[in-house]
Amino acid sequence: MMTKYLTEDERAAGRRMLYRFQMFNGLGFNFMGATSVYLLAIHFGANNYQLGYISSVIFLTGIILAAVPRLLAGRNLVKVQAAAWFMRGIVILFYLLLFRMEGNAAVYLILIVYTLFSASRMVGMAVWNPLVKMVSNSGERGHVIAQGNILNQSASVIARLISAVVTSFRYFSGITGILLLQVLGVIFNTAAVSRLLKIPCRETVEYTKGRNIFVILKDALKQRGKRYSLLLKWVIISIIVLNGLIVPFLKKEAGFGSNFVFLYSLIMAFAAILSALFARTFADRIGSRPLLIGMSLLLAVSFAVWAMLPVSGKGAGGISLHVYYIIGFFTNFFLLSSNILISRVVVNSMPEDETFSYNAMVNFVTALFSGTAGAVGGLLINLGEMYGRIGFNSYSGLFIFAVLLSLLILFLSYRLEDKGSLSGRETAAILFSFEGLRAYIDIGKMQGAKDPVKKRTVLLSISENEAPAATEELRRILSLPLSASKGEVIKSLFRHPRPALLPELMSEAADSGSYHQLKAIFALGAYAEPDVEKLLLKLLDDRDPAVRSNAAKSLGRIGAEGILGRINDMAENAETVWDRINYLIALKNLDETGAFL
Known part of the structure; x- marks a missing residue:
């Protein structure tokens, strides 16, 4: 009888399709996603609160997940995500109405369409963590998450490069070029859906009466192993929302053109790829906790640098574009590395049952955090513009808020339970x-x-x-x-010789049932320690002649005293050639005058 769990072959096939899905999704999402929407909204005169809403709505729509587990109970997980992904592509086509609209009406259309896009995406994202868990085991989960991110971000590099090139032409520099990119996104999104449907899956949306997301949330927060991983997830998403507001900062404050904004997003894609490579290389074996501690501290520093940029609101303030790109690169590297590391511990802490409902709960609370972060971000920008710059630029208040949240990540990382992770000292000994x-x-x-x-x-x-x-x-x-x-x-x-491993080596040498006992006795000849000599003297009385002769040889190497005559007597009674050779080596090392040779 087939269970819901996949065989190893099915897992391997599922991972291949998952990676292909990630590749096409990287193309589709980056043509349809936030950067293009920001530019559309700014083109039609969106205010700071509306831009803050755009930054947060991608997560804010998670509030709909309160009802989704009950409505979709019994449906196949992959089919649920595929349907949601297909719908998010279809709604994008309503942007084409912008050719006949302007002003507030156009802005509200953008907000409505992007909300529907985000809502469809959020239903699919509720399946994502269970899907990753389904096609991987705990020992490779960090690798699978990171590899998927590498493919996704590699594809996004291509998408953003195309976007930058297209919007560099005068005819496509405005709304025409951006809407063309949206249509390309729909095409690649459909291709991603076709790959998603090929992932083997026998798991369904599970819903137990009385186990709504609020009950699941309450139970999860009572467990230390889940509580801190969830808090980290919600805080890092809040920072991602704030980080998204760097795009309007570049457009409105630093005076970037659309093509340079897309170029910035392209460089950020490279940062995402490197962050995924970093996580793939180190996450599973070092663990998330020690890496998060370092990343969150560096993230706080990078946002502090953004807060100190002297931008006037009328241009780049004399700062080279390269400076923005470099600061943005490191900010996104630290941020996205932290996100992958946190995703790893969240997936590992998921229960075996009701995975969809659990993930729906995670995304529901994520919506509340992201909505709050977006609103606070918009408010801080408005305050900066209305009452003068808070610090060095109008967005300094926003960036200082991001610094505080990064320090909160640092604190929570110290409290995180991550079984098998190395200590900070061990991690530093590897990385530095x-x-x-x-x-x-x-x-x-x-x-x-x-x-x-x-x-x-x-x-x-x-x-x-x-x-x-x-x-x-x-x-x-x-x-x-x-x-x-x-x-x-x-x-x-x-x-x-490695003295730190001497206890293990002595234990092996003393074990008469060990296949490697003779090798261990031989290796003890490199350690002139009193405990070693005591053990080897004891082994001279062993029943096995091979053990006795090897112990004698090692005693000779460490220069044991007072046993020369005994070794000579044992040599005369040796029965095999190898034992005789071992005793001769011992005598050579012990008999400095050559009296017994």
Whole structure:
């Protein structure tokens, strides 16, 4: 009987289709999404509150999710998302009415269409986290999320480059070019839907009577493991909403043309790609918590820089465009890296059952946070324009608010439970040390290597690396009784002594049932420690002649005293060639005068 869980082959096929969906979605969304809508709204004279609404409505429409689980109960998850995605493309076509409209009527049409677009998207997004969980396991989830983001943002680079080129032509620099991009977005959005429908799925929307999103929210907030991951999610979305208002800042305050705004968004796409690469490389093995602590602090600094830009409202204030691009790049890198890291812990903390309802709850509360952030952002901009600049520019109040939220992320990150994550010191030893980073990369290569020769080569590199990360990986291998690499690790501890692993090595040498006991006894010859000598002397009385001869050889190497005569007697009674050779090596090292040779 088939269960709702996918087989490994189905998961692999699902991931392939998921990645293709992400690619087409990256093209479609960036032709249809917020940057184009901002430019349309500004073209028709939208005010700051309306721009704040546009920034937040993409999440604000999550309030409709309060009723969705009950209405869609029993429907296939993939089909729900596909239908929602198709609808969001269709509603975009109503923008074409703008050719015959102007003023407030045009602005309200933009707001209504974008609200419908966002509402359809939000229904689909309620499926997204359960879908990712369905096609991945916990050990690769960060990789899957990041890889999808890489493909999505790589496609968005193409979309934004096309947008910048199209709007560079005078004929397409206004509403005509922007609406042309919207139509292209609908085409690619439809292609994304076709890939989405090919993802294997036997899970349905689950709804239990009496388990509405408010009950689920209450239960989740009682659990520490879920509480802080959810708070982090809602705060980071609020910052993303505020970050979206940088587009009108560039257009209205710094005086960017539409093509330069699209160029800015293109550079931000590169930041998103690098953030996904960063998360894919480090998230699953280091953990989200230590990385979030650093990212949130840097994010606060980057928003502080935005707040200090001396922009007059009539142009760039003498600041080169490159400065805006550079600051924006780092801001978005820190912000989007944090978002991926938080998404990872949110998905990992999701319950196995009622995943749709749980995700609907997350997005419902996200709507409340984003709506508040958008309203506060619009208010702060208005205050800056009405009563003079708060700081260095009219948007300084907005950016200072973003700084405070970034510091809140920092505080919540310290409280976050992320099982298996490294400490801050261990993370710093990897990221800020060449040897540590090389060890980290080598460990990743070894874990993914299929060829035994390549695996052995990488293991040799790790064994020669003195970084703490290398030591911990060798300790992990030593703890695995059936590891094929364990013997190589033990031999490496003789060539490259590592005192931190001496307890594990002594334990292996003392274990008469270990397959690698003789190798461990041999490796102890590189450690001239009293405890080592005591153990080796004990092994001289072992029942196994091979153990006795190897213990004698290692005692010779560490220069043990007072056992020369005993070793000589044992050598005379040796029965095998290898035992005799071991005793001769011991005598050579112990008998400095050559009396017994």
